[in-house]
Amino acid sequence: MAQSVYIHIPFCHEICHYCDFAKMYYNRELADAYLDHLHTEMSLYLGSKKLKARTVYIGGGTPTSLNEKQLEKLLKTINEFIDIKEVNEFTIEANPGEFLEEHVNVMTNYGINRVSLGVQVLDNDFLNMLNRNHAVEDVNQTVNLLQRYDLTNISMDFIYALPDQSIEHFKKTLKLALDYNLPHYSAYALQIEPRTVFHLRHQQGKLNKPPEEDEAEMLEMLMDMMEQAGKRHYEISNYADKGFESQHNLAYWNNEEYYAFGAGAHGYLNEERYINLRPVNHYNQSLEKGEKPVLHREPITLKENIEEEMFLGLRKAEGVSDLNFQRKFGVSFYELYKSEITRLKQKGWIKDEHSRISLTRDGLMFGNEVFASFLLDEPSYKRAFRN
């Protein structure tokens, strides 16, 4: 049974130059209508019995682009379909400087207990270059505001290897970030995605991405500084104090099922991964007809399920446990991936302790190479499951 819920708010006041998620410029009427449709969608899936979920995550887009009335409407909807008292972790993504005390008031009233701040970089020139609509000063204010309301479970998101960014520059951002001593940090290397401003600039040769050497060094430095600050590197891009790991994101890495609501959201239910319709008007139209707004469904075969168990699980510091694997699939991964595991161990990319395999620090640098090794060829898969 899925115990995690993702809700997508596709509106933004500014469109960032790197972002390829489902998003559009905020518009009050559209947002009102969208929230109604979100209500319909949740009712189609959840009906009248309140869902017992462990984690709820409101992402975007920018959830805080909604005004406080709309935010309240959204949270009411969520409370209508989900038993919030049972929820351990209820996260909302927020942009620094974009919301007021009233917002925070609403958040706490309806059970939100974790805020993920899209900080990205702590330098106004760089924020400008990314087309973020906040400034460094806003981060300070926002953190203070949240803490005043006892919303202390705060995470900050960062992007590194930005155009023209030096290793020193990233170090400065990291230092400033760690000064806040928040319980959770995430950091992602910039990825140039199609249909973004950066992609266009990249194609025109106008985007000065740091060389791979620098990017690698930034990651090494990031890991070192987080470790010194006592933040545990519990997943490739995530660092946290003990007990403050993101439960919601761990559900993804643990290969669990989850609901997804909203335009362009990705869900995983009844052995099927699905993606919702985007953009917003397609999503709306489908719900107006009373239909689930699904664009595409992809049944996950046993083979794919196994592969995902491995390449998602290996993202975590704790890696994948064979005991768990056997319980789930009735076969040991040591048998299924015999030659791969031997090879990766020889390379020093994975370690194998207590019937559990996980990435080494070297292996982490080449995570994709490790993950791709766990995609099964038909023959080896069939051999293992011929009975």
Add this chain to the structure above:
Amino acid sequence: MLTENKQKNVRNFSIIAHIDHGKSTLADRILEDTKALTQREMKEQFLDAMDLERERGITIKLNAVQLRYQANDGEDYTFHLIDTPGHVDFTYEVSRSLAACEGALLVVDAAQGIEAQTLANVYLALDNDLEIIPVINKIDLPSADVDRVKQEIEDVIGIDADDAILASAKDGVGIDEILERIVSDIPAPEGDPEEPTKALIFDSLYDPYRGVIAYICVKEGSIKVGDQIKMMQTEKTFEVTELGVFKPNPVAKDELTVGDVGFLTASIKNVGDSRVGDTITLANNPADEPLSGYKRLNPMVYCGLFPVDADDYNDLREALERLELNDSSLQYEPETSQALGFGFRCGFLGLLHMEIIQERIEREFNIELITTAPSVIYEVELTDGDVINIENPSLMPEAKNIKEVREPFVRATVMVPNDFVGPVMEICQKKRGNYVDMQYLDENRVNIVYDIPLSEIVYDFFDQLKSQTKGYASFDYELSGYQPSNLVKMDILLNGETIDALSFIVHRDFAFHRGKQIAEKLKKLIPRQQFEVPVQAAIGNKIIARTTIKAMRKNVLSKCYGGDVSRKRKLLEKQKEGKKRMKMVGKVEIPQEAFMSVLEMDDDN
């Protein structure tokens, strides 16, 4: 059985046209107007059956279609429309298919006029004594200039263009007149049904159940199902199992006689036993002489084809056997490369031919290939006086054993509008060409003739020509013989090891520059490995260029993508797939493109 009267009413013809002058569209209209196809059956451009042909808009394989036409004189005629390939690489096949005809429609674009390639094929048609009917097509175009094109036909080809048919195949204009003129202008096939049989094979293809399907034109006598036939060149005999014609779908017949154009099967299993240009006769009453014009074609360009997956070697052999049958000009023999393992060194008529064969192997036979850079045949005179042919650069003897290296030259004829004479001459000079001649065809058009090493033509000469002349140049070439050149073998070393499949032969004057270019190019093409990979270019023991592919430092997807696991999976699958397409040579993974890179020389590099 055809009566004499019937033979009188047969017309065998083909269509000669430059690429995109509208041949396929015209063929379609003729099929339509003779009701060979219902509208529903009518796929656009019916004669170009293969996907590849359709995509490239050119005809590779020959086809023969039988049509019924009731002429204005009230009589019923049987037409055989024999389609010809439209590219410079396929001259021999064009000449064989023309040999099956008595006449040809010469289709000229009303705006662009005659192109060099059309000219070459018209000469082939005249050599075969064909009656030529000029058709000026695309008269609907705003830029059409019928008078100029007529003048050009008279000046360049020397045939009367006064009664050229004005047509627009696209709009169906002029088609009736074309059909009538086929009846009135093109002679009926001569030949005597009582004479010993001679049938020309002008194409063939392979069917796994029926064996070879030969496309034939009966020139003398007749063939019946059950006859013992003999191939006059290969001297093999077979029993005819099936005869038929294409209407355009195959229709079985008991007998084919003089003037008939159709197909024949005879349980011919061996691909080499039915060669284009060969003459079929009857085993018990053979003709004295085969039809003239048979040639075993000599390839001009060679390259190595290796399966990416070594397990596909036998499939690749089979694919080549099949293709050779369909394409008499393809040659191949086994080759072993230290870098690439077992494969075949294949000979092609030209580069387009090479590309088409590669694509067909990948597409129709589903074998992934690594192709080495194309090479020509070098003549090497050794110090001991022996002369050897080298078609594989890695087999070039050591410099100290070589007295002289000679390379093939072609006589290249480039036809361009006046304004582009400068750029064309510049390209030819850069390609080590020797000026031969220049003729003005009219006040606008010039024929420029150069002798150019074939090795310089094989890669991007045509592309450069097109880009420097805004697409106006047309180009034809024929082998003009061997000349001594100051050539050296360049080796490429990756991680300290010579990669034989990357060796190539280059003029000494260009060696330094090319070595540097290629090292840089490989640096771009070969992805970072787990370790640093030095790239070196060497002549003999002397390293002339060196660069380094840095070690991979980081490859991990950190981005969260929300819960979009499918996307992560696709990324990983792509990475794994990409690895499969690479060849592990020593410790280095090399992508397919790298092996072709040695001849790809953009000068801005």
